[in-house]
Amino acid sequence: MFLTRLVYTSSVTDNFSPNDIENxxxxxxxxxxxxxxTGMxxxxRKFFLQCLEGSRSKVNETYHSILNDNRHQRIIMLDYKEISARNFSEWSMGYMPESSLTSPVNIKFSGTPEFNPYEMSGESAHLMMLALKETIPSI
Ligand SMILES: Cc1cc2nc3c(=O)[nH]c(=O)nc-3n(C[C@H](O)[C@H](O)[C@H](O)COP(=O)(O)O)c2cc1C
Known part of the structure; x- marks a missing residue:
C-alpha cells in the first residue's frame, strides 16, 4: 500500500454554519x-486547508467524499504525492483554528499576512502545516 499525501483548499458555502466545524x-x-x-x-471561517495522508486508496476515497460535501466549494488540489513517511501520524485530524493562523506564519509561507491558501503553492501550504504542528505541545 503506497503512502500518499493530498493537500487541498476550499471555501465555505452558504450551507456552512459555524457549528458545522465540530461536526x-x-x-x-x-x-x-x-x-x-491522518492529517491536519x-x-x-472562510477558507479550509487540509492535508490527508494514508494509503493511496483511502486518501482518494476520503477526498471523493469531501468533494461531494456541499458545505464547501472551489475545491482545489494543491499537492498530491507518494510519500515515504507520514508527518501527522498522531492525528486522525489535527485542527488549527483561525487564532493559530497568525500573520507571522502567513507571511512566512505566502505573499500576504492573511490566510489565503489559494495564493499558496502546494509546497508552501504543506510546509506551513508542518510549522503549525510544531506550535502544538506533543500529545
Ligand atoms: C472541510 C471538510 C473536511 C472534511 N474532512 C474529512 C475527513 O478528513 N475525513 C472524512 O471522512 N470526512 C471529512 N469530511 C466530511 C465528508 O465531506 C463527508 O461528510 C463524510 O466523509 C461523510 O461521512 P459518512 O458517510 O460517515 O457520513 C470533511 C468535510 C469538509 C467540509
Whole structure:
C-alpha cells in the first residue's frame, strides 16, 4: 500500500454554519481512524486547508467524499504525492483554528499576512502545516 499525501483548499458555502466545524471534525476523526488516514485541517471561517495522508486508496476515497460535501466549494488540489513517511501520524485530524493562523506564519509561507491558501503553492501550504504542528505541545 503506497503512502500518499493530498493537500487541498476550499471555501465555505452558504450551507456552512459555524457549528458545522465540530461536526466535520467528529466525522472526520471517526472515519479517518477507521481508515488509517491522518492529517491536519486549518480553517479561518472562510477558507479550509487540509492535508490527508494514508494509503493511496483511502486518501482518494476520503477526498471523493469531501468533494461531494456541499458545505464547501472551489475545491482545489494543491499537492498530491507518494510519500515515504507520514508527518501527522498522531492525528486522525489535527485542527488549527483561525487564532493559530497568525500573520507571522502567513507571511512566512505566502505573499500576504492573511490566510489565503489559494495564493499558496502546494509546497508552501504543506510546509506551513508542518510549522503549525510544531506550535502544538506533543500529545
Ligand atoms: C472541510 C471538510 C473536511 C472534511 N474532512 C474529512 C475527513 O478528513 N475525513 C472524512 O471522512 N470526512 C471529512 N469530511 C466530511 C465528508 O465531506 C463527508 O461528510 C463524510 O466523509 C461523510 O461521512 P459518512 O458517510 O460517515 O457520513 C470533511 C468535510 C469538509 C467540509
Amino acid at each position: 466535520i471534525l467528529e466525522i472526520a476523526r471517526k472515519n479517518n481512524q477507521a481508515n488509517n488516514v 485541517l486549518c480553517f479561518n
